[in-house]
Amino acid sequence: MDRILRVINKEWVGLHEAAFLLAGAAFLSQLLGLVRDRLLAEQFGAGSALDIYYSSFRVPDLIYASIASFVAVTVLIPFLLAIEKGSDIRERMTEFMDSIFTVFSLAMVVISAIAYVLMPYLATYIVPGFSHVEKEEFVFLSRVLLLSPFLLGISNLFGAVTQSLRRFFAFAMGPILYNAGIILGIVFLMPKLGLLGVVIGVLIGATLHVIIQLPILSREGIFPRFTLRPNLRIIKNVVHLSIPRTFALSVTHLSMMVLIAIASKIESGAIAVFMLAFNLQSIPLSIVGMSYSVAAFPTLTRLWGEGNRGAFLEQISTATRHIIFWSFPAIVMFIVLRAQIVRTILGSGEFDWTATRLTAALLALFSISIVAQSLVLLYTRAFYSMGRTKNVLYANISGAILVVVFSFALLFLYQESDVFRFFSETILRVSDISGTPVLMLALGYSLGLISNLVILGFMLSAVFSELWSELKISFLHSFSASVVMGFAAYHALQFFSKIFDMNSFWGIFLQGSLSGLIGISFGIFILRLMHSRELSEISESLRHKFWRAKPIAVEQDSL
Numbered sequence: 001m002d003r004i005l006r007v008i009n010k011e012w013v014g015l016h017e018a019a020f021l022l023a024g025a026a027f028l029s030q031l032l033g034l035v036r037d038r039l040l041a042e043q044f045g046a047g048s049a050l051d052i053y054y055s056s057f058r059v060p061d062l063i064y065a066s067i068a069s070f071v072a073v074t075v076l077i078p079f080l081l082a083i084e085k086g087s088d089i090r091e092r093m094t095e096f097m098d099s100i101f102t103v104f105s106l107a108m109v110v111i112s113a114i115a116y117v118l119m120p121y122l123a124t125y126i127v128p129g130f131s132h133v134e135k136e137e138f139v140f141l142s143r144v145l146l147l148s149p150f151l152l153g154i155s156n157l158f159g160a161v162t163q164s165l166r167r168f169f170a171f172a173m174g175p176i177l178y179n180a181g182i183i184l185g186i187v188f189l190m191p192k193l194g195l196l197g198v199v200i201g202v203l204i205g206a207t208l209h210v211i212i213q214l215p216i217l218s219r220e221g222i223f224p225r226f227t228l229r230p231n232l233r234i235i236k237n238v239v240h241l242s243i244p245r246t247f248a249l250s251v252t253h254l255s256m257m258v259l260i261a262i263a264s265k266i267e268s269g270a271i272a273v274f275m276l277a278f279n280l281q282s283i284p285l286s287i288v289g290m291s292y293s294v295a296a297f298p299t300l301t302r303l304w305g306e307g308n309r310g311a312f313l314e315q316i317s318t319a320t321r322h323i324i325f326w327s328f329p330a331i332v333m334f335i336v337l338r339a340q341i342v343r344t345i346l347g348s349g350e351f352d353w354t355a356t357r358l359t360a361a362l363l364a365l366f367s368i369s370i371v372a373q374s375l376v377l378l379y380t381r382a383f384y385s386m387g388r389t390k391n392v393l394y395a396n397i398s399g400a401i402l403v404v405v406f407s408f409a410l411l412f413l414y415q416e417s418d419v420f421r422f423f424s425e426t427i428l429r430v431s432d433i434s435g436t437p438v439l440m441l442a443l444g445y446s447l448g449l450i451s452n453l454v455i456l457g458f459m460l461s462a463v464f465s466e467l468w469s470e471l472k473i474s475f476l477h478s479f480s481a482s483v484v485m486g487f488a489a490y491h492a493l494q495f496f497s498k499i500f501d502m503n504s505f506w507g508i509f510l511q512g513s514l515s516g517l518i519g520i521s522f523g524i525f526i527l528r529l530m531h532s533r534e535l536s537e538i539s540e541s542l543r544h545k546f547w548r549a550k551p552i553a554v555e556q557d558s559l
Contacts, residue, residue, distance in 0.1 A: 025172030026286040032179035034345050037279055039186045040198070041272075045350030046359075050272035051264065052134055053195050055127050056141035058257045059115055060149050065249035067111050068153035070242050071104050076160035079238065082305075093222055097157070099231045100238060101224030104153060112146045119143055126257060129264035137195070144199050151206035158213035161222055163298060170216050174209040175286075181205025244389035248380075248396035255400035255448070259407060259441045270438045273355055276346060277362035277442065281370065284330035289374025292319045293381045300385035312385075313464050318537075319378050320467075321474040325534040327371040328478040329523055332486035333516055334367035336493070340512025344505070354433045361428040362442045369446035372453040379456040391459045399452025407444030414440045477532045481523040489519030 044050045083092045115122075119142050123135045130138060155174060162170050185201015193200070217223050263270040296319045303312040334341065338360040347356045376399075383391045414421050414437055424439065425431035461468060492515035500507035527535045 025169075025176060026291055029175035029179055030283045030286055032176060032183060033279060033283075036179055036182050036186065037276055038345055038348065039183065041276060041346040041351040041355075042349030043186075043190065044272075045352065046269035046272040046276075046355035047350075048130075048134055048268050049195060050275075051127075051268065051270070052130070052137050052141065053198060054271050054275040055130075055260050055264065056138050056145055056199070058126050058253075058260055059119065059122060059142050060145040062250065062253045062257065063108075063111055063115060063146070064149035064152060065253045066246050067104070067107055068149050068156060070107070070238065070246070071100060071153050071157040071160070076100070076157070076238070079234075080160060090221065095231055096234055097161070097222060097224040098227040099234045100157060101154075102227050102230045103235050104157065105150075105226070108150045108153060112150065115146060116143050126261055127264045128261055129266070141195060141199050144196070145202065147203055148206045151203070151210055155206070155209040155213060157224065158210065158217055161220070162213055162216050163294070170212050173212045177208035177212055178205035181208050241387075241389060244393035245384070248389075248393045251397050251400040255403040258404050259445065262407065262411070263438055263441060266438050267435045269355060270435055273359045273362060273435070274438055274441060277342075277359045277366055280341065280345070280359075280363050281334065281366035284327060284334075284370050285373050285377075288323055288326040288330070289370075289377045292323055292374075293377040295319075296378065297381040297385060300382055304385050304387075313467065316378070316382050316460075316464070317467060317470050320375065320471055321534055322537075323374045323378060324371060324471065324474055325478050325532075325538075327374050328482040329485055329520070331367050331370050332482040333489065333519065334370070335364045336486045336489045336519070337512050337516055338363045338367075340493070340508055340515070343508045344512060347508075348505070354435075357430055357433055358435055358438070361430050361436075361439055364428065365439060365442035365446055368443075369449040372446075372450040376449065376453050376456060379453075379460055382460065383456075386463075391456070395452055395455040395459065398455050399448050401448075402451045403445050403448030405444075406447040407441050410440035410444050411437055474534060477527060477530050477534070480530070481526040481532075484526050485519040485523035488522040489515045492518040 040050060040053070044053075079096065080093070083089060083096060119139045120135075123130070123139050123142075127135060127138055159170075159174065181204035182198065182201040184204060185198050189197025189200050191197070214223075259274070260271055263274050296315055300312060300315055303315065339357070342356050342360040342363060346359060347353075380392050380396075383389065414424065421436075422431070425436055428439065430436050430439070457468075493511060496511040496514055500511050502508065502511070524535070
């Protein structure tokens with residue numbers, strides 16, 4: 001028990017320790033997410049029900065990206081760190097939190113009310129391919145989900161405080177509880193209420209996401225309340241910083257909304273397989289990219305504020321190296337083992353073989369941009385920590401526009417060119433099934449995200465020209481080991497296919513898992529031969545016993 005309490009109250013100072021904590025929590029969250037998706041796929045299959053469910057998140061997600069970004073961690077942490085450096089910390093912190101909480105709550109109520117009224121009109125543009133009955137259910141579920149952005153926004157506000165104190169444990173537990181709430185809705189409410197039961201589960205998860213933050217706020221004596229006199233200067237400063245981030249996130253969600261609209265017109269189930277594949281490819285993004293970027297952000301903010309340019313660069317370089325180290329193997333494994341992954345996780349109940357093959361092909365195309373997606377998260381936070389939010393705005397707007405442009409262009413080429421369509425279907429092994437135009441949306445998304453990374457990379461090199469020279473060796477090591485890893489895993493698949501029953505769950509699971517382990521073993525062997533710096537750093541971090549570190553002192557007022 002003493003060790004558990006130390007972990008909960010511990011200040012996670014080291015980048016790798018904090019990243020491993022967040023990665024472990026992200027892994028558990030994604031594991032629950034896989035259970036969630038399997039239950040949904042098993043119950044509904046790739047059909048109109050899941051199309052409606054996934055599309056009903058579009059408007060609430062857009063509101064979350066726009067209004068809730070006002071209380072985003074990346075926006076508020078610099079202000080909180082500045083407060084901790086001054087005098088009268090408790091009073092200033094209370095005034096800050098009360099002002100932000102009040103204005104955010106009022107803004108969410110107004111925007112949600114407007115969205116509630118306009119939802120039937122928005123349905124025409126968001127899901128143009130839906131029937132009248134499907135649009136009605138879309139409107140109903142979307143309206144219920146309007147409560148979710150408010151709850152998650154409040155959790156973000158609380159999370160900014162916990163992260164500024166480097167209490168990552170509570171923040172890391174939020175997504176786990178969120179997915180647990182959805183699973184509860186699927187298991188206990190869906191049998192009686194259908195999709196509404198799942199949506200109620202989403203709201204339960206969002207509520208738990210808020211509650212997990214409360215003990216730390218209570219312990220610190222920082223709990224926001226409504227105030228009739230919000231500090232307008234604070235609001236103005238926060239809004240000024242958050243506007244570029246708001247636009248950057250909003251255009252990203254708008255681009256996804258466009259892709260969903262296109263998918264709704266392809267065929268029933270296209271949205272479902274698109275989103276299921278998207279969720280699968282998000283696993284390494286959440287475990288690797290999000291973990292390192294979140295762990296690095298408070299330190300980056302502090303170092304830039306202190307003018308410590310060298311340490312700032314070292315922090316970015318270290319996080320970049322390790323994201324590359326983990327992400328390249330993930331790309332290769334997802335591409336080589338895509339069929340086994342999808343069949344094991346989703347291939348049951350109403351989720352038929354055609355949907356499985358199409359989802360596997362989508363997963364391969366999404367996986368191309370795993371490195372890009374992870375590094376975009378890191379570099380976005382790097383620019384936020386420097387206060388250069390306009391850089392992120394320009395890069396994300398360009399990336400979002402290119403996602404849509406690439407998707408439309410590839411879809412047009414796919415429909416007009418028999419050669420391109422034949423090549424695409426053959427290489428992905430989907431030439432004999434319907435619904436394949438949706439593949440171009442995943443490819444367009446990946447190309448857009450890679451372009452986003454290139455733009456951010458050029459902007460970052462203008463500030464730190466020496467960054468890329470430090471990454472060449474890490475890139476070479478990870479890429480080389482990943483190629484060997486993929487080669488070994490692919491041939492292991494062929495071998496095990498002759499041993500295990502390929503028509504059973506356990507046969508597919510054993511084939512994929514053993515092939516993956518063999519591939520990883522070969523990859524680690526190659527990395528050891530090349531004396532990989534990242535492998536050594538990870539081994540050293542894992543040997544450290546986290547629970548022996550000193551817990552955070554309540555009176556500590558800086559990172």
